[in-house]
Amino acid sequence: MAPAITLAADAPTLSAANTGFMLICSALVMLMTPGLAFFYGGMVRVKSTLNMLMMSFISLGIVTVLWVLYGFSMAFGTDSGGIVGWNSDWVGLSEIGLTELWDGYTIPVSVFLVFQLMFAVLTPALISGALADRVKFTAWALFIALWATVVYFPVAHWVWGAGGWAFELGVIDFAGGTAVHINAGAAALGVILVIGKRIGFKKDPMRPHSLPLVMLGAGLLWFGWFGFNAGSWLGNDDGVGALMFVNTQVATGAAVLGWLAYEKIRHGAFTTLGAASGAVSGLVAITPAGGAVSPLGAIAVGVIAGVLCAMAVGLKYRFGYDDSLDVVGVHLVGGILGSLLIGFFATGKGQSDVAGLFYGGGLDQFWKQCAGVFGVLAYSLVVSAVLALLLDKTIGMRVSEDDEVAGIDQAEHAETAYDFSGAGGGAARTAVTAPVAPAESKKVDA
Amino acid sequence: MKLITAVVKPHRLDEIKEALQAFGVHGLTVTEASGYGRQRGHTEVYRGAEYTVDLVPKIRIEVLVEDDDAEQLIEVVVKAARTGKIGDGKVWSIPVETAVRVRTGERGPDAL
Numbered sequence: 232m233a234p235a236i237t238l239a240a241d242a243p244t245l246s247a248a249n250t251g252f253m254l255i256c257s258a259l260v261m262l263m264t265p266g267l268a269f270f271y272g273g274m275v276r277v278k279s280t281l282n283m284l285m286m287s288f289i290s291l292g293i294v295t296v297l298w299v300l301y302g303f304s305m306a307f308g309t310d311s312g313g314i315v316g317w318n319s320d321w322v323g324l325s326e327i328g329l330t331e332l333w334d335g336y337t338i339p340v341s342v343f344l345v346f347q348l349m350f351a352v353l354t355p356a357l358i359s360g361a362l363a364d365r366v367k368f369t370a371w372a373l374f375i376a377l378w379a380t381v382v383y384f385p386v387a388h389w390v391w392g393a394g395g396w397a398f399e400l401g402v403i404d405f406a407g408g409t410a411v412h413i414n415a416g417a418a419a420l421g422v423i424l425v426i427g428k429r430i431g432f433k434k435d436p437m438r439p440h441s442l443p444l445v446m447l448g449a450g451l452l453w454f455g456w457f458g459f460n461a462g463s464w465l466g467n468d469d470g471v472g473a474l475m476f477v478n479t480q481v482a483t484g485a486a487v488l489g490w491l492a493y494e495k496i497r498h499g500a501f502t503t504l505g506a507a508s509g510a511v512s513g514l515v516a517i518t519p520a521g522g523a524v525s526p527l528g529a530i531a532v533g534v535i536a537g538v539l540c541a542m543a544v545g546l547k548y549r550f551g552y553d554d555s556l557d558v559v560g561v562h563l564v565g566g567i568l569g570s571l572l573i574g575f576f577a578t579g580k581g582q583s584d585v586a587g588l589f590y591g592g593g594l595d596q597f598w599k600q601c602a603g604v605f606g607v608l609a610y611s612l613v614v615s616a617v618l619a620l621l622l623d624k625t626i627g628m629r630v631s632e633d634d635e636v637a638g639i640d641q642a643e644h645a646e647t648a649y650d651f652s653g654a655g656g657g658a659a660r661t662a663v664t665a666p667v668a669p670a671e672s673k674k675v676d677a
Numbered sequence: 678m679k680l681i682t683a684v685v686k687p688h689r690l691d692e693i694k695e696a697l698q699a700f701g702v703h704g705l706t707v708t709e710a711s712g713y714g715r716q717r718g719h720t721e722v723y724r725g726a727e728y729t730v731d732l733v734p735k736i737r738i739e740v741l742v743e744d745d746d747a748e749q750l751i752e753v754v755v756k757a758a759r760t761g762k763i764g765d766g767k768v769w770s771i772p773v774e775t776a777v778r779v780r781t782g783e784r785g786p787d788a789l
Contacts, residue, residue, distance in 0.1 A: 436728045436730075438723055439723060497725070498725055498727070499722070502722060504724055541724075541725070545724075545725045545726075548726070557724060
């Protein structure tokens with residue numbers, strides 16, 4: 232995020248332009264969560280499409296409420312020991328004045344907090360891709376609530392909160408390479424190590440059921456990401472937000488090319504899934520770096536991320552962990568790449584005067600980036616694994632084998648994603664003769 | 678009577694239909710099917726994971742005919758379905774005991 236404007240003479244006043252821009256950015260970031268739902272939803276088999284969509288969608292409910300109750304306060308309140316924030320005035324958000332400005336900026340607190348809320352919603356949703364087909368919906372909902380509370384809110388404070396240890400160390404994370412992508416990717420790895428593989432992993436074909444849906448999701452993510460990235464400067468008084476906007480486009484385009492080129496050479500075809508995945512890998516990698524690098528640097532970051540993420544998605548087969556939709560391969564690896572490459576490609580002419588190795592700055596910034604990357608990675612990995620273990624030992628994380636094989640959509644949501652059967656008005660498989668009140672029918676069964 | 682069944686490449690359906698109409702067949706049933714013969718399948722790649730898809734899409738055409746027409750009709754279908762490449766499919770016939778037109782109750786060849 233932008234450093235607070237510190238003009239000695241006059242305190243910042245409300246900017247209508249920045250406020251309007253940030254409200255639009257907040258809505259753009261909101262759209263990323265349903266976009267992600269489609270991106271993931273198209274990649275699973277037909278029988279678990281709805282569950283995949285819902286795993287993202289439910290975060291819009293749970294995290295929104297937690298954010299109002301205490302999340303914003305934990306992430307951006309007064310610092311305690313560099314670890315977590317707190318501000319009792321922000322509990323419930325009721326003590327925030329309508330025209331009160333976010334300290335040092337030109338936008339109201341309410342705009343800042345709703346923008347940040349969308350990040351908090353998206354991050355747990357990112358994890359869900361690794362857990363496809365097999366997690367009880369109740370367990371997932373509880374996991375989101377716990378994970379947001381003990382992982383996301385504190386980590387957001389480390390990285391972006393005044394007094395947070397990574398923030399104070401000078402770790403550069405423009406829009407969430409560490410707090411969002413490494414955080415979610417490491418959490419995904421922690422959880423899947425606890426809950427294990429899908430039945431039939433490496434044996435049964437698990438082809439994406441709808442690549443057009445994946446493309447649509449990737450497109451929505453790309454679109455929303457402009458708000459995510461450019462909005463993270465909280466205004467555009469110095470042009471850095473616009474630089475971020477440009478670099479977001481540049482790195483993502485380059486990453487599409489990188490992934491596709493690798494794939495063509497290695498596997499013989501340019502796939503749509505590769506193009507969509509390449510786009511996301513580029514978006515992830517430029518997220519921390521886009522304010523620090525030049526557009527040519529953004530091309531380098533994008534190509535490196537596209538190629539290395541394309542290579543990384545194969546690791547799960549070698550090591551035998553079922554990262555179902557490659558959250559680790561794309562978000563963890565892409566987030567690490569973007570964060571570390573700042574140490575090489577920072578020009579010193581973007582968001583700060585810190586230059587990386589290729590621009591005469593030595594390795595100082597690189598070591599700081601390493602501290603941020605591995606601090607977040609280790610904390611998120613361990614705590615997420617512990618949370619998953621806790622839930623697994625109490626209510627159980629996984630659905631029954633029968634339900635998983637038959638399809639989690641019917642077991643957990645009592646719905647089917649598509650009905651293509653023409654016979655009997657599309658209801659050939661059902662035997663409903665009249666509407667039945669669900670509550671009453673259950674009583675009869677009992 | 679005989680039941681002629683053809684399992685063939687989906688994109689040959691229109692040619693086969695036209696050939697059958699020209700021959701004087703009044704009705705047929707088409708179902709989507711999947712399977713493989715000597716053609717086997719093809720390979721698909723998703724994020725580097727390769728899958729062999731051995732069941733490929735086919736259509737199954739079924740026609741009821743009088744015994745005398747059967748051989749000739751098989752020839753008509755085979756000719757219309759052929760591309761000369763592997764995977765063109767198969768055509769066979771089996772004897773049919775009876776057939777009834779549901780609307781009128783007509784039986785046997787009258788029902789065709």
